[in-house]
């Protein structure tokens with residue numbers, strides 16, 4: 001197997017505090033990295049680098065772990081640009097907009113859905129995302145949820161069953177029946193295609209009892225829970241996620257003291273989605289309170305046609321730094337190691353021996369440029385096994 005030595009790395013972010021400056025990012029200056037069979041074999045200062053079969057000089061570029069996007073809805077048809085425009089003129093976001101995408105998704109054939117997913121996955125990769133999660137949730141029938149997951153599973157192992165996204169129109173007056181469908185036949189059809197089970201537990205979607213029913217059924221079927229909660233208002237969803245040992249609770253735009261205490265005492269990652277606050281003109285979550293309480297915080301794109309139609313993690317980092325009180329170092333950690341924690345992945349998000357060689361090369365001397373140069377396509381190259 002060929003070994004490759006990357007050197008001339010101006011700044012290498014490892015996310016391993018044992019490396020370099022000893023910070024959480026483990027930054028090594030004037031660094032080198034050796035890849036062997038898709039794995040990191042060595043990292044350190046360039047002058048100590050071992051010989052390898054091939055050599056690539058990165059001319060002073062910064063190298064970071066590939067971004068890990070732990071929250072995305074990429075299997076859908078159509079878009080909701082008009083809804084976005086109306087919001088920018090003051091119309092508030094409501095969960096009901098999801099139904100528009102459900103109609104278009106049900107009408108689309110498999111090839112159209114696969115093409116749309118591939119397009120967004122390509123955007124993500126060009127922007128430095130090497131691992132992404134993908135939810136169903138725009139099919140909302142046994143047949144359409146299962147096919148959404150089948151399409152997603154072709155491109156990522158991180159597939160999430162989100163039959164409980166909203167109650168579809170045909171069940172509007174029969175929501176109990178819909179919850180039974182999701183927790184029964186729909187789950188049975190979807191579980192073999194998914195790793196995760198998720199519920200949108202918020203105003204206009206599902207209440208905490210409904211969420212518990214679906215998540216507990218998912219757990220019994222072998223799936224691992226994650227949850228949308230606290231997007232549209234405060235509620236018991238965040239505490240439910242912690243109680244059930246969910247890998248992550250996502251949005252957290254609204255959090256109470258009890259939510260923060262529960263997250264700090266538990267193992268559930270809080271995933272913040274700055275693209276949503278940006279695209280829905282919502283208040284920014286109190287990220288500082290979560291970070292200062294010692295909660296593990298991830299950043300994700302939530303790429304979807306309704307609330308956050310961006311596939312750009314650098315954009316999310318820039319928002320997190322500019323408007324949510326993250327330091328640039330915290331934002332980069334949350335978009336890489338934090339995302340990995342939210343997906344319970346130990347192989348990605350860290351560039352140290354024993355981890356996958358999933359990395360992004362920046363057209364910049366430092367990771368600080370990700371927030372300092374917003375909107376600029378700074379990812380020059382991506383290296384990963386996929």
Ligand SMILES: N=CN[C@@H](CCC(=O)O)C(=O)O
Pocket residue numbers: 073095097098101200228231276302304305306307308
């Ligand atoms: N909040 C729930 N689901 C998506 C939005 C879906 C949509 O509006 O189409 C989200 O994560 O923001």
Ligand SMILES: [Zn+2]
Pocket residue numbers: 071072073228302
């Ligand atoms: Zn979502």
